[in-house]
Amino acid sequence: MNSVPRNWRLRQQRYRLVGEICESCGVRIFPPRDVCPECETMEQKEVAFSGRGEVYSYSTVYHPPRGFEEFAPYTVALVRLEEGPLVTAQLTDLDSEQVKIGMSVEMVTRRMQSGGEEGPIVYGYKFRPAIQPAAA
Amino acid sequence: MREVAVIGVGQTEVGEHWGVSLRHLALEAVQAAMADAGVVRADALYVGNMLSGELEGQEHLGALVADFAGLRGVEAFKIEAACGSGAAAVRMGYVAVAGGLADLVIVVGVEKMTDTLGPDTTAALAMAADADYEAAHGASFVTLNALVMRRYMHQYGYGHQDFAPFAVNAHQNALANPYAMFRFPVSSEKFRRARMISDPINLLDSSPICDGAAAVVLAPLGETRHQSMATVGIAASAVGTDTLAVHDRNDPLVLAGAELSSQRAYNAAGVRPADIDLFELHDAFTIMAALSLEAAGFADRGRGLALAADGEIGIEGRIPVTTMGGLKARGHPVGATGVYQIVEVVQQLRGLAGENQVPNARVGMAQNIGGSGATVITHILERI
Structure with a gap:
């Protein structure tokens, strides 16, 4: 299931967070889905999202599904992107920082799965605590 | 549309049935339901199941269960809607009887989840979610x-x-x-x-990972009454x-x-x-x-x-x-x-x-x- 073409098809989403904006009703859509969930037209334009957002909810996984054992325990979050949509992704680079609902996070590219002896190594988006810009 | 009655029910004990296969679990529930209804035949058999392909390497459960339940030849399919597969199969049985396309339908829900290791079962259950955007993470x-x-x-x-x-x-x-x-x-x-x-x-x-099967027999209301039970x-x-x-x-x-x-x-x-x-x-x-x-x-x-x-x-x-x-x-x-x-x-x-x-x-x-x-x-x- 963790095949090369399957992951390759998702490269724009996995590496650049490319979603859609509906030119008919203006709603921002991620993941992209062609038929607008709000107005049901197909007038979407591709747009790369900023990758900034905040934690809507989170959970730490102690019993991972097959293929994710190396990361356990890891934290999965629902992130509210600043453009509006929610996205499911792992949090990373947390160090000792405690996750809180509402904390600011930003997208980074990380290894998502190692693929064992023969499978592909999968990269994609995770979110880390937002690095505050230095004061001017 | 015809009104539909449940004229028979059957179930197996839910548990970790290492000694019993998927087809035998289904058989036990089907036989119990048929005995309860007092019927020996059916027009159709619908099997509700989610994970037999992933965990047992076995699909095509309609014909399989029909054959092993002594119903070889009847119309039979597997119906899948993740953890809602069982009621989805009941729904299709209802549709068949209510629509007048079948007079006696057996619906069995069956799952065998304990033959595999925890991480594999966990990954299989995640197939109910969005594979590209939830499970992949x-x-x-x-x-x-x-x-x-x-x-x-x-x-x-x-x-x-x-x-x-x-x-x-x-x-x-x-x-x-x-x-x-x-x-x-x-x-x-x-x-x-x-x-x-x-x-x-x-x-x-959390609900547990386990094995089990349950079955019902559906028929038009009024035409087939249970011998002794209240009609449902x-x-x-x-x-x-x-x-x-x-x-x-x-x-x-x-x-x-x-x-x-x-x-x-x-x-x-x-x-x-x-x-x-x-x-x-x-x-x-x-x-x-x-x-x-x-x-x-x-x-x-x-x-x-x-x-x-x-x-x-x-x-x-x-x-x-x-x-x-x-x-x-x-x-x-x-x-x-x-x-x-x-x-x-x-x-x-x-x-x-x-x-x-x-x-x-x-x-x-x-x-x-x-x-x-x-x-x-x-x-x-x-x-x-």
Whole structure:
């Protein structure tokens, strides 16, 4: 299931967070889905999202599904992107920082799965605590 | 359309059946239901199942079960809607009988989940979610429910311990059900100390991985009467859907598919929530029990827990739920669960639920949920 073409098809989403904006009703859509969930037209334009957002909810996984054992325990979050949509992704680079609902996070590219002896190594988006810009 | 009756029910004990194969579990339930109905043949067999391909390397269950159940030659299919597969199969049986295309239909839900190792079963269950955008990020099915649960606690100001009444009630009701997997009580204190799975969901928030099969026999109402039992009719059979992914919902704390499904069922049966004497809801996790009570109109949004805290969900309460143990304590062999729920409602409406009998039960509702709320099948049954 963790095949090369399957992951390759998702490269724009996995590496650049490319979603859609509906030119008919203006709603921002991620993941992209062609038929607008709000107005049901197909007038979407591709747009790369900023990758900034905040934690809507989170959970730490102690019993991972097959293929994710190396990361356990890891934290999965629902992130509210600043453009509006929610996205499911792992949090990373947390160090000792405690996750809180509402904390600011930003997208980074990380290894998502190692693929064992023969499978592909999968990269994609995770979110880390937002690095505050230095004061001017 | 013809009215439809449930004229026979059968079930196997839910558990870890290492000595019994999937086909034999199905056979046992089918034979029990046929014996209960007093029938020796059928026009069609519908098999509800989610994971046989992934966990057993076996698809094509319709013909397989038909053959091994002595029904070789009948129309037979497998029907899949994740954890809602069982009720989806009942729904298709209902459609066939109500539409006049079949006079005698057997529906069996069967699942075999204990032949594989934990991480494999966990990965298989995650197939109910969005593979590209949820499961690919390491979100197990438990985790998706945990994300909803934590947000619910945050938004409405609840603590984890507030969910305990659902688990305590389910285990209490399983005590007297000989088919239940966990026939032991669970205290509020035990709930608090249970091992964490995907926080805030711990072991006692969760239904177990297990094996089981349940079956019903459907026929036109009035044409086939049970020899001795009260007749139970299907007053409504309804389905609602929602997005597969939790993140695609307008409000992840609302089971919009369950609202649609419940409303359609109430309209079809001509009843209101106040008319329902018992509710077999889909307590795969305690959070799902709370959200189901809200979506089905028994509590306002954010108030499902309050209903449980006030003792209203017990056998003698205002709306008894999981009266034979529910998914939590009877067990949740995923594709079989929806059929177990129907079997249990029939037991209640026949007045044969023993120590768990809801007094004067006349109208019962069963709601089976596929995924984290994407496919919701509601049946309302009535003692005629």
